[in-house]
Amino acid sequence: MSQGDPFEAPHGYSLRRLQIDSPGELDLIVSSSMKTVLDTIVELEGSEERARQLIPNFSHAQMRAMYARDLERPDSHQFVVAATEAGEIAGHAIYFLRPPDPHAPTQAAPSGYLFTLYVDPSHRKRGVASSLMNHMISWLEARGAALIEAHTHVTNAPLIGLETRHGFAIVSKHEKPWPHFLLQRTTAERRS
Secondary structure, eight states: OOTTOSSOOOTTEEEEEOOTTOHHHHHHHHHHHHHHHHHHHHHHHSSHHHHHHHSTTOOHHHHHHHHHHHHTOTTTEEEEEEEETTOOEEEEEEEEEEOOOTTOGGGOSOEEEEEEEEEOGGGTTSSHHHHHHHHHHHHHHHTTOSEEEEEEETTOHHHHHHHHHTTOEEEEEEOSSSOEEEEEEEOHHHHO
16 A cells, blocks of 8 residues: 555555545445355355345445445545556455444454455456455554454355465354354464
């Protein structure tokens, strides 16, 4: 993101925040997020019709409105894109910092949450996902996150592999609303 960023993007790419004043970029991120969710549900449920029955109100407009609200909170919510030198969006990561939970003594420090990480298939296997993941970890840890969590569908082997290579561990499996793992990564400070 800056010249001194220890997790530089692979050659030919750069990392930056999503441009708030670019409706086209936001729409692209919303579309790829929706496609990922729908593809996963179709895989688990057998058809797009069944997926739409399970999430009837899931729309581009609703997700766009949610993302637009979150973009207005850059101190806690990050929308980072990997872009090619030509400006094409190759991938993105959305993550946020959660405040400490005063009701849970084990969560006295802030925590992080990986909401989504996506790389366009034509840009995979080039280090883009690792670069986005490293940037997320660095950003969250710099803000005091003692723990980073992610919920990942059990069928998403590539993302589970990426997460485990970056220090996440599967801590539980859940069946509802769809089969998914809860993965957690403790920060470097907490591990030592």
